[in-house]
Amino acid sequence: MTRKLYLLNGPNLDMLGQREPELYGTTTLKDIEAQSARIADEVGFELEFAQSNAEHEIIGWLHDAHYDGAAVVINPAGLSFQSVPVLDALRILSIPIVEIHLTNIHARDEAHRHSIMSTVATTVIAGAGAFGYELAIRAADRLAADRATA
Template identity: 40%
Template sequence: MAIDASILVLNGPNLNMLGVREPQIYGSMTLDDLEAACHERADQLGLTVDFRQSNHEGELVSWIQQARTENDGIVINAGAYTHTSVAIMDSLILSELPVIEVHLSNIFKREPVRHHSYISPVARGMICGFGPHGYLLALDAIANIIDRD
């Protein structure tokens, strides 16, 4: 599959601490390593990846709004905002783009507060529990959705 599409890959709070933060849960890969892996997979799929991270909810919302006119799809790991942010949910709806939600850990095997997602109802699908490989699966999925649509 070789499509020509631009994907916004968004990472929320604390994901800049990958490789340091709770490696027993999140692994030893850094965010830079994860970005490199996403670019490699994107190249194989004919995608362009705009890979970003912010600890600030408003910045994530602004980037999602910007994606409406600049990207063809969104892969998002909103971190803790997954469980709290109606603003991010609303901006994803407004984007009118296909969205894949991704989490490094299996959020359903963790604390009950992490079981609810404001992203899932507006996403085409969710991938969780596969560590960094989940991002590659999300890129495969979004490429398939864009190619199919």
């Protein structure tokens, strides 16, 4: 049986490499997708990689992950701080959820320091830049394996 991993990216992450490179770096989302596909294959995940600027699409993919029994890595981006609908969709999941942020959101201004998604995430990775995606996939792999043997 193939294990599935949904790696979901929120608003404006399609602009990585162009948007505030001093903050987010020069790596593009396409670069992250290619690296993520290699790591997912290495650890035995079938990868569903997606990005949307539309909240409802992310919610639909979270529902798909629920039905597939898939692990989830999510960079909710700007939705992190106020999107109750995405939070509610994450609450449906009974599988590992890894929340990821390119920057250390805990060091940001007060309005962008507290992700409401963290309240349901199994673990949070923040501040490792694009490398954080590799860490997140490996964390999802370990968490899914631990859950399968529990």
